[in-house]
Amino acid sequence: MAAVYDNVAVVGAGTMGNGIAQVFAAAGSTVELVDVDRGALDRGLATIEKSLARFVAKEQLSADDAAAIKGRIRTSQKIAKSDAQLAVEAVAERVDVKRAVFQGLDRACGPETILATNTSSISITTIAAATQRPDRVIGMHFMNPVPLMKLVEVIRGQETSDETCAAVVACAEALGKVPVEAQDYPGFVSNRVLMPMINEAVFCLMEGVSTREGIDTVMKLGMNHPMGPLTLADFIGLDVCLAILQVLHEGLGDPKYRPCPLLRRMVAAGHLGRKSGQGFYRY
Numbered sequence: 001m002a003a004v005y006d007n008v009a010v011v012g013a014g015t016m017g018n019g020i021a022q023v024f025a026a027a028g029s030t031v032e033l034v035d036v037d038r039g040a041l042d043r044g045l046a047t048i049e050k051s052l053a054r055f056v057a058k059e060q061l062s063a064d065d066a067a068a069i070k071g072r073i074r075t076s077q078k079i080a081k082s083d084a085q086l087a088v089e090a091v092a093e094r095v096d097v098k099r100a101v102f103q104g105l106d107r108a109c110g111p112e113t114i115l116a117t118n119t120s121s122i123s124i125t126t127i128a129a130a131t132q133r134p135d136r137v138i139g140m141h142f143m144n145p146v147p148l149m150k151l152v153e154v155i156r157g158q159e160t161s162d163e164t165c166a167a168v169v170a171c172a173e174a175l176g177k178v179p180v181e182a183q184d185y186p187g188f189v190s191n192r193v194l195m196p197m198i199n200e201a202v203f204c205l206m207e208g209v210s211t212r213e214g215i216d217t218v219m220k221l222g223m224n225h226p227m228g229p230l231t232l233a234d235f236i237g238l239d240v241c242l243a244i245l246q247v248l249h250e251g252l253g254d255p256k257y258r259p260c261p262l263l264r265r266m267v268a269a270g271h272l273g274r275k276s277g278q279g280f281y282r283y
C-alpha cells in the first residue's frame, strides 16, 4: 500500500494518538509522535507494540513488517521544526489546548502542511482560526480503536479548501479507511446521532423504564447493535459523553440535547465508566 505522505506528525500519544500513529506507519509513513508527557509516549509505544503483536498472531502481518512499522515511529516531547506534510492532533478535548497546539504546529510546519484535528466535537473553524492557514485545517475524526475501525469522518471548517479536503479523503483511503465528509456543525454526524441515543438510554434508566441490562439488551437484540448504549457509554467515558452533550446543547441551542441529570450525577461522583472501574456497570 503506497503511503500518501512520507512524513506525518501526530500530536498526542493517548488512546487515539498512538492508534493514529500506528495506521500511518503501517501505510509506510515515517511518523513523529509528540506528547508533552514522556510516560504517555512510552505507554503509546507499548500499546502499538501489543496491537501489532495481535496482527502477527492472527497472521495478518509478518513479524518483520511489524518491526518495520514500529521502526518508522519516533517520539518527541516537543513540536520542533517539522518536515511533516500532514500533522494530526489528538490531544485533550479542550479548545484552549487545541488552539495552542495548532499555533505551535502553524509555526513548526512548512506552509503547505495540512493540519488535521481528531476532535470529537470542537468546532474545526474555531481551531483553524488560531492559525495563519485556515484553508489547510480540517477534521480527521478517527474512531476507537483506530487500527480496527474503518470510518474516518472528514470535517470541513468554514475556510477549508477543496484541495485540502480532497487530499485528506485520498489519504484516509490510502490508510484503508472509509472517509465520510461532514460539515462543521456541533457533533458532526457521528456524535450528533450517537450521543442523543446514549442520553435517552440514561433517561430510560433514570425513569425506571427498564434496568441497565434491559435497556442494553433491547438495543442489542432488537436493533442489532453490537453493544448496548449504556455499555458503550461506559466504554467511551461518561465524562466524555457529558462534554459532547454539552457541546451539542450549547451549540445547537435545542433543549432536546440537555444532558440527563443521572449522567451528570454519575460524572460528579467520579463514576466515569471503564476507565474509573465504575460506570453503569462495575469493571
Ligand SMILES: NC(=O)c1ccc[n+]([C@@H]2O[C@H](COP(=O)([O-])OP(=O)(O)OC[C@H]3O[C@@H](n4cnc5c(N)ncnc54)[C@H](O)[C@@H]3O)[C@@H](O)[C@H]2O)c1
Pocket: 011, 012, 013, 014, 015, 016, 017, 034, 035, 036, 037, 040, 089, 090, 091, 092, 093, 094, 097, 101, 118, 119, 120, 121, 141, 142, 143, 144, 236
Ligand atoms: N477516546 C475516544 O474514543 C475518541 C474517539 C474519537 C476522537 N477522540 C478525540 O481524540 C482526542 C484525543 O482523545 P484521547 O481519548 O486519545 O485522549 P487521551 O487523554 O487518551 O490522550 C491525550 C494525550 O494528549 C497529550 N497532550 C495534552 N496536551 C498536549 C500538548 N499540548 N501537546 C502534546 N500532547 C499533549 C496528553 O499527555 C495525552 O497523552 C480528543 O480530541 C478526543 O475528543 C477520542
